[in-house]
Ligand SMILES: NC(=O)c1ccc[n+]([C@@H]2O[C@H](COP(=O)([O-])OP(=O)(O)OC[C@H]3O[C@@H](n4cnc5c(N)ncnc54)[C@H](O)[C@@H]3O)[C@@H](O)[C@H]2O)c1
């Protein structure tokens with residue numbers, strides 16, 4: 001069992017990582033249940049695949065499931081209203097813990113609902129997608145998407161416990177595993193070159209479900225994110241912004257493809273990292289061999305690495321225009337996470353969007 005502590009004063013919590021952890025969920029959740037029951041928010045897909053298993057793992061604790069349709073559309077005002085009403089109908093109290101059992105959509109939605117219902121109750125994350133296990137379940141960013149854009153309404157609300165069971169990924173589609181993997185590699189590219197070396201030799205095992213390799217990859221990425229969150233919980237110093245490596249380019253790609261199945265978030269992040277490294281080379285910040293390594297690695301695991309394969313070549317203007325609306329803009333400038341090499345990312349606020357557009361028009 002790996003145990004990672006997130007030290008945030010009175011908002012501190014543990015992240016436990018172990019295969020088959022879910023099968024003894026009662027051990028960790030019994031102290032958090034009131035009157036022997038726990039409200040569990042999940043999506044219909046996840047509940048169909050794994051609900052019975054969670055219920056067995058909960059033993060004597062009765063799960064009260066609140067289910068929403070699978071997919072991003074549940075992370076909306078309507079989804080939030082449904083969930084908050086259901087929590088209130090189940091007489092949720094402030095000291096209660098809502099269990100988020102699903103991917104990033106469920107984690108973000110359950111977290112935000114917990115932040116606002118009764119002016120705030122507690123929640124626990126049991127992430128079931130690789131993306132949620134390595135990224136969205138840790139750090140306390142919660143929220144929904146609205147007409148003006150993705151993730152534009154939300155709150156910082158830390159969970160009280162995160163239980164990560166890599167064996168839950170056995171029912172996850174391969175494409176979703178690859179998308180989640182992109183966030184693991186992203187973390188390595190930010191500040192851990194030795195981890196990137198390890199991923200270059202072990203990625204295949206992580207992809208195909210080798211339990212030891214998966215646990216190690218997840219634990220390394222989560223521990224890294226936890227340290228960054230401890231230093232900059234609300235993304236004010238710039239340190240947490242490093243986690244957006246590949247995301248400014250990635251969000252533009254997601255916006256351009258309509259946040260659809262054409263391009264999953266993690267796929268956008270993979271190509272976004274490749275572009276961030278190429279752009280760093282173009283600005284004379286990073287050596288070309290490092291950028292080539294990054295591209296080759298994502299390509300080798302089956303993630304997109306060129307604009308051409310998305311049919312987005314020569315769309316520099318349009319892509320840069322999406323960056324103008326990035327919510328992380330400050331004083332009218334878009335902060336870019338660029339790199340001096342693998343494991344050496346930094347925040348650059350001096351980037352001109354016209355240069356980005358010209359660069360995107362030039363690259364493959
Ligand atoms: N809060 C944060 O810090 C943060 C960070 C990154 C991403 N996010 C958010 O996370 C969301 C994406 O998360 P996601 O990729 O997990 O998407 P998701 O929650 O939609 O899950 C992807 C799909 O996989 C299914 N699924 C999940 N686990 C499964 C399992 N074990 N077996 C079978 N099917 C399973 C889901 O039903 C869904 O259809 C986005 O909304 C993004 O904005 C948040």
Ligand SMILES: [Zn+2]
Pocket residue numbers: 135183247265269
């Ligand atoms: Zn991401």
